[in-house]
Amino acid sequence: MSGPPSPLIENYLRETGFWHLANIGRGCKLDPKLISAFIERWRLKKHIFHLPCEERTITLEDM
Structure with missing residues (x-):
């Protein structure tokens, strides 16, 4: 399982509205x-x- 998105791109993800997409599935077992x-x-x-x-x-x- 991968961790959270890199802090280097976090602000870009938030600005574009994709922050929630980058975190989908965290904590879920696939x-x-x-x-x-x-x-x-x-x-x-x-x-x-x-x-x-x-x-x-x-x-x-x-x-």
């Missing part, structure tokens, strides 16, 4: 097998995940 499964199902040309139930697109509203 499951490498789950991440690998999603990577295998990602279809780059269509920007979708191909899942057994159906295809799913990730939109900005999902973020």
Whole structure:
């Protein structure tokens, strides 16, 4: 797990409104097998995940 963003860029991140994005996931344990499964199902040309139930697109509203 990586630490907080470098203090050298903290002010830039805050000024641009990306500070909260740089801190997403901190303190969360990521499951490498789950991440690998999603990577295998990602279809780059269509920007979708191909899942057994159906295809799913990730939109900005999902973020």
